[in-house]
Amino acid sequence: MRSICVMNQKGGVGKTTTSVNLAAGLAKLGRRVCLIDLDPQGHASLHMGVDAFGQTPTVYDVFSGKRSLADVKQLAVDNMWVVPSDLDLAATEVELVDAPGREMILRGAIERLCQQQPFDYIVMDCPPSLGVLTINALTAAKEVFIPLQPHFLALQGLSKLFETTALVKRRLNRDLVVSGIVLCLYETSTRLAADITDDLMRFLEHSDPKAPWKNARIFESRIRRNIKLAEAPSFGQSIFDYAAKSPGALDYGALVAEVVAGEVAIAPPITPVSDAA
Ligand SMILES: Nc1ncnc2c1ncn2[C@@H]1O[C@H](COP(=O)(O)OP(=O)(O)OP(=O)(O)O)[C@@H](O)[C@H]1O
Ligand SMILES: [Mg+2]
Numbered sequence: 001m002r003s004i005c006v007m008n009q010k011g012g013v014g015k016t017t018t019s020v021n022l023a024a025g026l027a028k029l030g031r032r033v034c035l036i037d038l039d040p041q042g043h044a045s046l047h048m049g050v051d052a053f054g055q056t057p058t059v060y061d062v063f064s065g066k067r068s069l070a071d072v073k074q075l076a077v078d079n080m081w082v083v084p085s086d087l088d089l090a091a092t093e094v095e096l097v098d099a100p101g102r103e104m105i106l107r108g109a110i111e112r113l114c115q116q117q118p119f120d121y122i123v124m125d126c127p128p129s130l131g132v133l134t135i136n137a138l139t140a141a142k143e144v145f146i147p148l149q150p151h152f153l154a155l156q157g158l159s160k161l162f163e164t165t166a167l168v169k170r171r172l173n174r175d176l177v178v179s180g181i182v183l184c185l186y187e188t189s190t191r192l193a194a195d196i197t198d199d200l201m202r203f204l205e206h207s208d209p210k211a212p213w214k215n216a217r218i219f220e221s222r223i224r225r226n227i228k229l230a231e232a233p234s235f236g237q238s239i240f241d242y243a244a245k246s247p248g249a250l251d252y253g254a255l256v257a258e259v260v261a262g263e264v265a266i267a268p269p270i271t272p273v274s275d276a277a
Contacts, residue, residue: 001114002263003122004179005141010157011128014147014184016043017229018255019125021248022145024048024238025256027080031120034073034113036106037085038137039127045084048076049236052084060088062109063096063136069113077241093131103172106136130164138168143179144212150183150196155203162213169212178213179262182255186222221254 006019016039023035036059037044045052052058061067062083073081096102110122124137138144144165148154162178169176181200187193200218207214223229226248232239239248 001119001122002143003110003124003141004143004145005124005126005134005137006145006147007126007134007137007161008146008148008157009128009130009134009161010149013149014182014223015128016047016125018145018147018182018184018223018252019123020044020047020233021229021239021252022256022259023080023121023123024077024240025252026121026123026259027077028240029256029260030079031260032079032118033121033123034069034081034083034119035076036069036083036110036122036124036137038089038106038124038133039085040087040090041127042085042087042089043233044125045082045086046236047233048080048082048238050074050076050082050084052086056084056086058088059083059085060092063089063092063105069109070116073113077238089133092133096132102132103135103139103168107140107173110140130160134164135168135172138165138176139172141173142175143177145180145182146178146216147182147184148200149185150193150200151185151187152192154196155199158203162211165212176212178216180259181216181218182221182223183218184223185225188222188224219255219258221251221258223248223251223255226251 006015008015023033027033042052057067057072062069069083073083076082126134126137165178204216224247226246228243228246229239229248232242235242239252243249
């Protein structure tokens with residue numbers, strides 16, 4: 001199983017759009033996916049048409065120890081479950097302030113979920129902060145994907161983000177790696193986006209070999225600005241169901257293909273038949 005934390009403390013860079021469409025694209029390819037909405041804004045839940053109003057159990061109930069992820073998850077489309085969130089989750093930050101092991105709650109909950117029901121992918125949509133919810137996602141995940149909008153000041157804040165992954169790796173989750181950077185809201189017509197991409201590549205190349213981001217790559221698939229991606233959430237659908245032929249669906253489809261190609265790299269080596277004896 002791959003568990004992916006989609007994070008960037010900067011707001012509006014494409015975290016939710018990427019989490020939802022990555023998860024939905026993987027589900028379309030037959031992977032069993034659980035998308036966990038960790039943002040009190042609840043945008044990922046709404047994007048998939050999962051209504052978390054009223055008495056609906058949410059991920060808040062998991063953090064407060066009242067329910068398991070298995071109780072809370074809802075089937076959104078074939079092969080894709082969503083663990084919804086709502087504004088209650090905003091209280092978690094304060095409520096857990098003195099709780100021992102508060103960074104490990106989600107990790108334990110995911111382990112229990114996977115004992116009951118196997119998933120190929122867990123995708124976590126983080127809020128735009130580096131608080132306890134994001135730390136829980138980093139502690140539970142094996143991989144981090146960072147959506148980045150390549151414009152002026154895009155790289156500002158990135159060092160803080162990377163430092164946080166290094167801290168979590170050191171203290172809480174030795175397996176954590178930053179595996180990819182997804183360029184979102186990409187302007188093909190501007191030189192600026194290309195310049196920022198070059199700067200980022202240079203930064204990654206010159207990083208400490210032990211840093212969790214050392215082997216991070218910038219995904220080849222650039223997610224262009226496309227109005228259909230902005231419209232899809234209002235219809236409670238992923239881009240693949242809302243506008244399957246749009247540039248947004250093509251770009252996220254290409255990203256999903258790259259992610260799936262990466263499965264080979266993490267699969268256990270297969271012993272050739274001739275060597276088996
Ligand atoms: N490639 C794109 N083309 C057009 N609109 C996009 C694209 N990606 C995201 N958007 C829109 O930009 C806004 C911000 O995107 P999104 O919600 O995915 O960012 P976010 O990082 O999750 O934001 P937040 O930090 O608030 O959680 C949304 O209205 C979304 O529909
Ligand atoms: Mg979001």
